[in-house]
Amino acid sequence: SQQGEEDPQALSIQEGENATMNCSYKTSINNLQWYRQNSGRGLVHLILIRSNEREKHSGRLRVTLDTSKKSSSLLITASRAADTASYFCALRPANNLFFGTGTRLTVIP
Amino acid sequence: DAGVIQSPRHEVTEMGQEVTLRCKPISGHNSLFWYRQTMMRGLELLIYFNNNVPIDDSGMPEDRFSAKMPNASFSTLKIQPSEPRDSAVYFCASSPGGDETQYFGPGTRLLVL
Numbered sequence: 001s002q003q004g005e006e007d008p009q010a011l012s013i014q015e016g017e018n019a020t021m022n023c024s025y026k027t028s029i030n031n032l033q034w035y036r037q038n039s040g041r042g043l044v045h046l047i048l049i050r051s052n053e054r055e056k057h058s059g060r061l062r063v064t065l066d067t068s069k070k071s072s073s074l075l076i077t078a079s080r081a082a083d084t085a086s087y088f089c090a091l092r093p094a095n096n097l098f099f100g101t102g103t104r105l106t107v108i109p
Numbered sequence: 110d111a112g113v114i115q116s117p118r119h120e121v122t123e124m125g126q127e128v129t130l131r132c133k134p135i136s137g138h139n140s141l142f143w144y145r146q147t148m149m150r151g152l153e154l155l156i157y158f159n160n161n162v163p164i165d166d167s168g169m170p171e172d173r174f175s176a177k178m179p180n181a182s183f184s185t186l187k188i189q190p191s192e193p194r195d196s197a198v199y200f201c202a203s204s205p206g207g208d209e210t211q212y213f214g215p216g217t218r219l220l221v222l
Contacts, residue, residue: 003151033210035213041215041216042113042200042202042213042214042215042216043152043200043202043211043213044213045210045211045212048210088152092209095157095159095164095165095209096154096157096165097142097154097209097211098154099151099152100151101151102151
């Protein structure tokens with residue numbers, strides 16, 4: 001399968017806590033991307049990490065990539081209620097993106 | 110920038126009817142993607158175009174589905190005849206190329222009765 005698998009499927013935390021989501025995959029990739037989807041909306045690109053990169057930051061987001069373990073993690077620091085959404089990893093082995101099933105994050109105010 | 114525009118936002122139809130979904134990609138983007146999202150199957154790529162040419166339609170479920178991109182600013186996804194199992198949210202996304210970061214439209218929620 002060329003899709004990633006997110007873990008956990010659902011996560012509930014208190015506002016201010018950190019949230020960590022993981023993505024495991026089986027194929028070789030050119031890059032891995034993380035997207036967010038608010039309920040009833042389209043997906044929004046958050047961050048892209050290339051296969052030769054190990055860590056990347058964007059604001060409160062930190063993404064790591066371990067190509068030897070074929071895994072990635074997304075860390076959201078100091079979470080806010082507005083971070084409540086589903087988060088998807090997307091693999092790019094070639095010309096397409098393959099999306100996982102997502103992690104549903106709920107941040108409780 | 111208006112982003113990716115999809116219409117209609119909601120569609121309710123009866124089984125057997127033809128359904129046409131429309132998409133206007135972001136100006137200057139050369140790739141366009143159609144996805145279907147359901148609870149059971151997640152987000153599935155149906156077809157993608159590069160420079161208006163269909164590149165990969167292996168995700169199109171069956172012959173009832175067809176997609177066209179007559180020019181760089183417009184694409185349609187047609188289902189004829191529609192069936193209840195086609196009920197889903199259909200997303201269009203476009204990309205400027207390069208790393209292929211995709212920009213999604215708001216989706217069309219289709220319900221086939």
